[in-house]
Amino acid sequence: MIAVDWGTSSLRVYRLDDDGHVSETRQSADGILSVSDGAFAQTLENAAGDWMSAGTAPIVMSGMIGSRQGWQEAAYVTCPAGLPEIASAMCRVQWKSPAQSAPPVQSESTAQETRHAWIAPGLSCLGATGVNDVMRGEEVQILGILHELGDGEHRICLPGTHSKWAGVRDRRITSFSTYMTGEVFAVLKQHSILGRTMADGDFDESAFVDGVTRAADSGGLLHHLFGVRAEALAGHIHDKQSASYLSGILIGHELRAATPGIERFHLVGAGELTRLYALGASILKLPTVVHESDAVTRGLFALAQNLTGNA
Amino acid sequence: MIAVDWGTSSLRVYRLDDDGHVSETRQSADGILSVSDGAFAQTLENAAGDWMSAGTAPIVMSGMIGSRQGWQEAAYVTCPAGLPEIASAMCRVQWKSPAQSAPPVQSESTAQETRHAWIAPGLSCLGATGVNDVMRGEEVQILGILHELGDGEHRICLPGTHSKWAGVRDRRITSFSTYMTGEVFAVLKQHSILGRTMADGDFDESAFVDGVTRAADSGGLLHHLFGVRAEALAGHIHDKQSASYLSGILIGHELRAATPGIERFHLVGAGELTRLYALGASILKLPTVVHESDAVTRGLFALAQNLTGNA
Numbered sequence: 001m002i003a004v005d006w007g008t009s010s011l012r013v014y015r016l017d018d019d020g021h022v023s024e025t026r027q028s029a030d031g032i033l034s035v036s037d038g039a040f041a042q043t044l045e046n047a048a049g050d051w052m053s054a055g056t057a058p059i060v061m062s063g064m065i066g067s068r069q070g071w072q073e074a075a076y077v078t079c080p081a082g083l084p085e086i087a088s089a090m091c092r093v094q095w096k097s098p099a100q101s102a103p104p105v106q107s108e109s110t111a112q113e114t115r116h117a118w119i120a121p122g123l124s125c126l127g128a129t130g131v132n133d134v135m136r137g138e139e140v141q142i143l144g145i146l147h148e149l150g151d152g153e154h155r156i157c158l159p160g161t162h163s164k165w166a167g168v169r170d171r172r173i174t175s176f177s178t179y180m181t182g183e184v185f186a187v188l189k190q191h192s193i194l195g196r197t198m199a200d201g202d203f204d205e206s207a208f209v210d211g212v213t214r215a216a217d218s219g220g221l222l223h224h225l226f227g228v229r230a231e232a233l234a235g236h237i238h239d240k241q242s243a244s245y246l247s248g249i250l251i252g253h254e255l256r257a258a259t260p261g262i263e264r265f266h267l268v269g270a271g272e273l274t275r276l277y278a279l280g281a282s283i284l285k286l287p288t289v290v291h292e293s294d295a296v297t298r299g300l301f302a303l304a305q306n307l308t309g310n311a
Numbered sequence: 312m313i314a315v316d317w318g319t320s321s322l323r324v325y326r327l328d329d330d331g332h333v334s335e336t337r338q339s340a341d342g343i344l345s346v347s348d349g350a351f352a353q354t355l356e357n358a359a360g361d362w363m364s365a366g367t368a369p370i371v372m373s374g375m376i377g378s379r380q381g382w383q384e385a386a387y388v389t390c391p392a393g394l395p396e397i398a399s400a401m402c403r404v405q406w407k408s409p410a411q412s413a414p415p416v417q418s419e420s421t422a423q424e425t426r427h428a429w430i431a432p433g434l435s436c437l438g439a440t441g442v443n444d445v446m447r448g449e450e451v452q453i454l455g456i457l458h459e460l461g462d463g464e465h466r467i468c469l470p471g472t473h474s475k476w477a478g479v480r481d482r483r484i485t486s487f488s489t490y491m492t493g494e495v496f497a498v499l500k501q502h503s504i505l506g507r508t509m510a511d512g513d514f515d516e517s518a519f520v521d522g523v524t525r526a527a528d529s530g531g532l533l534h535h536l537f538g539v540r541a542e543a544l545a546g547h548i549h550d551k552q553s554a555s556y557l558s559g560i561l562i563g564h565e566l567r568a569a570t571p572g573i574e575r576f577h578l579v580g581a582g583e584l585t586r587l588y589a590l591g592a593s594i595l596k597l598p599t600v601v602h603e604s605d606a607v608t609r610g611l612f613a614l615a616q617n618l619t620g621n622a
Contacts, residue, residue, distance in 0.1 A: 124545070129528050131538045132545035162537060177530055178537040180503070184495075187502045192494055217440050219488055220568025221532050222561065226473060226489040227442045234435070234443035250533065257531025 001058050002048055003300035004117070006065035007137060008033050013048045015056060020301035022294065024051075032070050040071040041095035044117070052097070052115055058307055059117035060300045063137035066091070066119040076124035076134060082172035083143055087306035089121040120303055125175050133178050137296075138164045141268050144299030145291050146171045155265040157258070157288075159273045161186070165258045165265075179254045182273070185247055194225065194246060197232035201240030208276070210237075211248020212255075212283045221253045251280045259286055268295050312369050313359055314611035315428070317376035318448060319344050324359045326367060331612035333605065335362075343381050351382040352406035355428070363408070363426055369618055370428035371611045374448035377402070377430040387435035387445060393483035394454055398617035400432040431614055436486050444489050448607075449475045452579050455610030456602050457482045466576040468569070468599075470584045472497070476569045476576075490565045493584070496558055505536065505557060508543035512551030519587070521548075522559020523566075523594045532564045562591045570597055579606050 003014040003022075009031035015024040030043050044059075045052070052059070066074035074091045094116035122136030138158045145156070151170045158164045161183050166176035189195050214224050228246045231237045237245055255277070259265060264286065267274055270293030281288045314325040314333075320342035326335040341354050355370075356363070363370070377385035385402045405427035433447030449469045456467070457479065465479045472494050477487035500506050525535050539557045542548045548556055566588070570576065575597065578585055581604030592599045 127528075127530075129525070131525065131528070132541045132547060133537070134541050134544055177534050178541065179531075179533040180536045181533050183503055184499070184533060184536065187498045188495070191498045191502045192491070214440070214442065217438075217442070218568075218571065219438075220490075220564060222490040222492050222495060222565050223488050223568060225491045225495070226444070230443045230445050230489065233445055236443060253531060254533050257529075257534060260529065 001060065001301065001304045002051055002056050002117075003297045003304075004044070004048075004059060004061035004065070005063055005137070005296050005300075006061050006070070007031050007063040011043065011047055013044075013051075014297050014300075015048075015051050016297060016301055016304075020298060022297055032064050032067070038071075040065070040093075041115075042098065045098050049098070058304050059115075060090070060120065060304045060307070061117055062120040062140040062296065062300060062303075066121060067136055070119075072119060074119045074121040076122045076136075077139075079123055079125040079176065080169075080172045080174045081123060081139075083146065083302055083306060086120060086123075086139060086143065087303050090118045090303065090307075091121070092116055092118055118303070118307065120300075123173060123176070127175070127177070133176060135164050135166075135176060135178065138166075139173065140299035140303065141295040142166055142168065142173055142299070143302050144295035144297070145266065145268060147298075147302075148291065149266070155259070155262050156268060157265050157277060158268045159277045160269070163254065163277075177258065179258065181250050181254045185250050188225065188246065189243060194228045194242070197229055197239055198242040198246075199239035201243070203272075204241040204244040205279070207237055207241035207244040208248035208279065209283055211245040211250075212252035212280045214245075214249055215252025215256055221249070224249050224253070247276065248280070251276055252284070255280050255284055255286065259284075262286070264288060266291060269293060312371065312612065312615045313362055313367050313428075314608045314615075315355070315359075315370060315372035315376070316374055316448070316607050316611075317372050317381070318342055318374040322354070322358055324355075324362075325608050325611075326359075326362050327608060327612055327615075331609060333608055343375050343378070349382075351376070351404075352426075353409065356409050360409070369615050370426075371401070371431065371615045371618070372428055373431040373451040373607065373611060373614075377432060378447055381430075383430060385430045385432040387433045387447075388450075390434055390436040390487065391480075391483045391485045392434060392450075394457065394613055394617055397431060397434075397450060397454065398614050401429040401614065401618075402432070403427055403429055429614070429618065431611075434484060434487070438486070438488070444487060446475050446477075446487060446489065449477075450484065451610035451614065452606040453477055453479065453484055453610070454613050455606035455608070456577065456579060458609075458613075459602065460577070466570070466573050467579060468576050468588060469579045470588045471580070474565065474588075488569065490569065492561045492565045496561050499536065499557065500554060505539045505553070508540055508550055509553040509557075510550035512554070514583075515552040515555040516590070518548055518552035518555040519559035519590065520594055522556045522561075523563035523591045525556075525560050526563025526567055532560070535560050535564070558587065559591070562587055563595070566591050566595055566597065570595075573597070575599060577602060580604060 005012040011030040123139045154168045156166045167174045267290045316323040322341040434450045467477045469475045478485045578601045
């Protein structure tokens, strides 16, 4: 199969074998925002047309490609939802294979004129006080670790620009909350007065730890944020430490707000940001289980295996 | 006397009579950021040179004019501090009166070549956990209402881009905290994804009330912020209501974080923002006393009266 993780700013395609193992990966900056005139089919053909011509099917996609700004809107499925509900709500797109732009075709797939792919829906969730929340893409990552989690209750964190915290019970996503932490960090650094006392520098673990610890003080986040400036003016933190201190304050606030009564949680993701969440959790003495970064391909593989009914 | 409120983006000069009443007011956009080549004396002469030539003295200034980016840095005074400590830490700037650019001089002040003015210092405060905080300008507004407050303990809120909450005991400022609420609102509206579902519109009281109420829910500010987008996607709030909803969430979080165990507080300021804080406080059933907007001229007048010692 071909697994496609198609977000706002990037496109990742994976070729999976029959056991769900990734045999080949390609990545580009062709996120949905950079696709003009709705040329999604052509963009996908450019990324993986040779795999399709070689007969690799089915194609299953997740992420913002299913949003109103994407290829086709795949309506949100309402929580609680597990693999069956999400698989049966996928929507199908089809297009003509671009014979003219392809290299001379010599394989047996010459006759194939129409190609199609599946887009996973997002999830929506109504909180206890009636406030809505949505995710699109992360639900597939969660599907990817459901087997590993097994039955019972679990809490899952997916760090990101908009990080997601989901509750899972017996292999179904029961509810979730989004935290704007990553985007708030970026806009404060780039556009607020806090950026004026920030210099580029390597991650400063000591400043990050101070920030996470600060998040436990009274006064609240809006007050703690100003401390990034006041501490710089007082010479308590250096310009090269300020960004790490701010990051610690924000992630500390998120971790504290998202884990009341929680004894441990699962972290899904890879790279620097996930490492920061794991570090923050260790400072707060919250045990974490970090899952490998192939959750999205495992989730898309699980969806592909559940396609039989509506393919 | 001449009272000067000189901030980052605006300059306000007031002519006060011997009883401290404002007889004339002028305002311009000549904030310290728009003054080039350190031409502060010339800018002040342009704003109030005729008052000075007419013999109105002394001149007392407050605000960012005393910062490192201003005319001369007036070092922070440490809390606790009252009128005597702040008055005695004022610093003096002097300059030559610009005879060439002035109209033909006919008053008795012809001989006066050198003019001088006083700059009020800012305040700094070390919180319980050793985190620093600073204010510059608001301390003079607090001085302006100290007489009205009288002895005893009081809590004061000064709404603004960086709003200040100060504790006062027996006419001395004992501690304070800054909240970045106003700036966070502005950068999220202008630079984050939340701005994409916001349309210009009048203030929407119902959405603001929903935001203040939302701030009491579990999940924390970083989660509640994302709700501005999710609620818009769900059609629960209209694009014209989004900004008011966001404003309510932020002010609600500030009010809740800044008033634990507080039965009432004093609001100092005028205009729309102060009205929003009063509305937010009423939703949270926090009684407020709103003080008139002339706190800054009353504070500068009090400082002028305490100049005798070091003038």
